[in-house]
Amino acid sequence: MGQKITIEPVTRVEGHGKVTIHLDNEGKVEQTRLHIVEFRGFERFVQGRPYWEMPVLVQRLCGICPVSHHLAAAKALDVIVGAGTGEGLTPTGEKMRRLMHYGQIFQSHSLHFFHLASPDLLFGIDADPLKRNIINVAIQHRDLAVQGVMMRKYGQEVIKATAGKKIHGTGAIAGGINKHLTEEEREYLLHGDEYMDIDKMISWSQDALEFFKDYHKKNKALIDGFAEFPGSHLSLVRKDGALDLYHGVLRAVDAEGKKILHDVDYQDYYKYIDEEVRSWSYMKFPYLKEIGKASGWYTVGPLARMNTAEFIDTPLAQKEFEYFKQYNEGKPSHKPMHAHWARLIEILHAAEKIKQLLNDPDLMEGELVTKGTKQFEGVGLIEAPRGTLFHHYKIGENDMITMANLIVSTTNNNQPMNEAVNQVAVKVMTGRKEITEGMMNAVEVAIRAYDPCLSCATHALGKMPLEFEVYDRYNNLIERKFRH
Amino acid sequence: MTGKPPKILIYGYGNPGRQDDGLGIGLVEEIDRWRTETGLDHVFTDSNYQLNLEDAAGIAGYDVVIFADASREEIRDFCFDPLIPSDKTEFSMHAVSPAFILHLTRFVFHQEPEAYLMHIRGYAWEFMEDMTDLAKTNLAGAVEYIKDFVKQLSS
Numbered sequence: 001m002g003q004k005i006t007i008e009p010v011t012r013v014e015g016h017g018k019v020t021i022h023l024d025n026e027g028k029v030e031q032t033r034l035h036i037v038e039f040r041g042f043e044r045f046v047q048g049r050p051y052w053e054m055p056v057l058v059q060r061l062c063g064i065c066p067v068s069h070h071l072a073a074a075k076a077l078d079v080i081v082g083a084g085t086g087e088g089l090t091p092t093g094e095k096m097r098r099l100m101h102y103g104q105i106f107q108s109h110s111l112h113f114f115h116l117a118s119p120d121l122l123f124g125i126d127a128d129p130l131k132r133n134i135i136n137v138a139i140q141h142r143d144l145a146v147q148g149v150m151m152r153k154y155g156q157e158v159i160k161a162t163a164g165k166k167i168h169g170t171g172a173i174a175g176g177i178n179k180h181l182t183e184e185e186r187e188y189l190l191h192g193d194e195y196m197d198i199d200k201m202i203s204w205s206q207d208a209l210e211f212f213k214d215y216h217k218k219n220k221a222l223i224d225g226f227a228e229f230p231g232s233h234l235s236l237v238r239k240d241g242a243l244d245l246y247h248g249v250l251r252a253v254d255a256e257g258k259k260i261l262h263d264v265d266y267q268d269y270y271k272y273i274d275e276e277v278r279s280w281s282y283m284k285f286p287y288l289k290e291i292g293k294a295s296g297w298y299t300v301g302p303l304a305r306m307n308t309a310e311f312i313d314t315p316l317a318q319k320e321f322e323y324f325k326q327y328n329e330g331k332p333s334h335k336p337m338h339a340h341w342a343r344l345i346e347i348l349h350a351a352e353k354i355k356q357l358l359n360d361p362d363l364m365e366g367e368l369v370t371k372g373t374k375q376f377e378g379v380g381l382i383e384a385p386r387g388t389l390f391h392h393y394k395i396g397e398n399d400m401i402t403m404a405n406l407i408v409s410t411t412n413n414n415q416p417m418n419e420a421v422n423q424v425a426v427k428v429m430t431g432r433k434e435i436t437e438g439m440m441n442a443v444e445v446a447i448r449a450y451d452p453c454l455s456c457a458t459h460a461l462g463k464m465p466l467e468f469e470v471y472d473r474y475n476n477l478i479e480r481k482f483r484h
Numbered sequence: 485m486t487g488k489p490p491k492i493l494i495y496g497y498g499n500p501g502r503q504d505d506g507l508g509i510g511l512v513e514e515i516d517r518w519r520t521e522t523g524l525d526h527v528f529t530d531s532n533y534q535l536n537l538e539d540a541a542g543i544a545g546y547d548v549v550i551f552a553d554a555s556r557e558e559i560r561d562f563c564f565d566p567l568i569p570s571d572k573t574e575f576s577m578h579a580v581s582p583a584f585i586l587h588l589t590r591f592v593f594h595q596e597p598e599a600y601l602m603h604i605r606g607y608a609w610e611f612m613e614d615m616t617d618l619a620k621t622n623l624a625g626a627v628e629y630i631k632d633f634v635k636q637l638s639s
Binding site: 042045057059060064066107111114115130133134135136138139142145146148149150152153156166167168195 | 536538541592
């Protein structure tokens, strides 16, 4: 008898997710799908609004990474106000934005590693979900928990100093930034107190990497063998091939590392990328046009960035990058759990960049804004924590938005997440008669490696149970499980 | 008044860009005005989209913490309850509950502020700035309740 197993919603993934696994008569996995109920309609909502509202307005999309949307929208508006396509800002404008962005990367990646990944690694993916959380990390490894909390806080303080406030920050505006960094803010972030200390943040970032590498040595089967599958990778890179999280050209490489998107200007992204709609998911499936719908999908995010970049322009992160590349024999890594490793390298890179910027006098003086000849269309891309984020706007003669298209990182990773879930399902569920907690955990760990964000900032007070349903081949419900 | 009044933090969270989800932030704005006018220098406020790990550090230095949030539950107008620490994680990747924050503060920073949760009923959650009239009425009631509570704690 064929079965359909439903896991809904996926634990610790923002918004709602549902995994359905179809088994055939022999108990083999026939098909796996990750369904995501993504909010629809925001692009329509912004039409008719003045373009200069976008950097603030788009932060309503997401309470998790509002800074990424803030900056991507501002970059698109730079084009519209004639401030160039990424290189036209004043030094102060660009560097303040970069500082804000590195603060966002630092805090977001820290949250993911300490709150989500480290419990899985420390206690094992088969452990009771109630035990796999940072409270237990705090009980057993207090130093690690303190570091996680204070690194998050440090990143948030960087954002506050550059964006002006924590909610609906206004720092980035069309053509630049609206404030300098004050001497007081600079000193606070450099060496404010025991924890607000950039050298400590760099040191802790290195410690986290050592923790991971040590774990990796002892658990190669999990880190290297979990849900591996080949595919293409896409990200921005600097024109000279360096990792650049704020600006660059679009590059994609295939499974062997061969360039398949050759450092193109992202203003033309729509010539190279399209989005497929599938009936069973609200979330679209982006793909590279030249390769086609079937195999043109790609991965974005920290692991993709390690696979597309040629080097990192900060010394400590570069050393780690070299080790990462050496371990993968110079080829792209297709191991989803290596995303945790990549994320840690980026945490270190972000910390180094923050230190460089805090010591740069351009942050405290100089022109804030550039303006030029008005354009009627602009595209802004940024490497958000979870991957490449696209904002594309057109305006009319009255300066109102007439068209908006947003491709968020999680949408870019739609097909890879489906592939990862399928890999795990085939491995852990084939031939099994009962669905165990360990099996469900494994599916969730595969999804979690992508750190998906479904931008559901309306948080209800209440519980979101984990629901499991098993259907026979005729879609008759034969088993249902909840995990609260 | 005998002795020093307790150091009180009122922390609202939610997304003010999604109608009534901004109730927690709205309460903090009102209390902020009131404390400034009345010169209550032992009362502090903070706000964010949602609670997260670093809030465990943020609340550690206070004697009393009052969290304020919008509620989708069918309560009459608002509820004000003592908060019990809990190690239960939410099924959410990037936000945690106030009870979890309290628990984290206990284990990571060895502090246990007295904590409460004010949840205010909301009705609409679309991408709009303005709260509904019903939510504004609930907010007004919640603000007065918190003012009285703070006065009691301070006396």
